[in-house]
Amino acid sequence: MKYSDLQSLSLSELEALQADVEKALDQKKQQAQVIDQIKAMALENGIPFESVLSELQGSVRKTTGVKSKSAPQYYNPADPSQTWTGKGRKPKWIEEALNNGSDLEDFRIAG
Template sequence: MSVNIENLSPQELAALIKRANSRRKVLAKRKPAAQTKAAVAKVLKSAGWTFEELYGKAGGGSVAAAAPKKARKAAKGRSTGKVPPKYRNPTNEKDTWTGRGRQPRWVAAEIAKGRKLEEFLIK
């Protein structure tokens, strides 16, 4: 967070200093991260787990990142991996579409002209 202290009034500056000092006191009471991590590792070891088994690579981030993205997506019922294109633009062979997500502009334009989506299927 960046605060421009040049534009603060004396009251706002005093309030900011008070908040900063209280935050410094809270942080000073914390144990060092390495000490806390060692304590957690000790508890996990006594339970038969490793940090990596529960949270992935050590230091890999927060608890929210515990499950890999692929596992989370698969759990939601979504398939992963690349899907081959199903539709091709007849005027530009490089334009393709898998049929997933929002229609590309070329598909929407052709359908607006009265053509059917099935006409663009790749055989």
């Protein structure tokens, strides 16, 4: 943002911007402190900081990505190809069975 852009902002907008900048500065300072602490700990233990950094980056990459599908927990005895994980909205065949007095445990896949 250019200085001339700041001139067009109202006092309340400038104050909100200032609060955002102060918050961002605090976060950056905290991050720098944590990095310095990690570097010092690595040095004290004879571990190259680069290996710690690559380990941290590797663990972040491993946690991102596509979630795996949950295994089915329930099945339809009338049509075993119909299954349900137990998460989200109940399938129609479960709803109908429950409305007719069945117990959800009657449909659990033994495991």
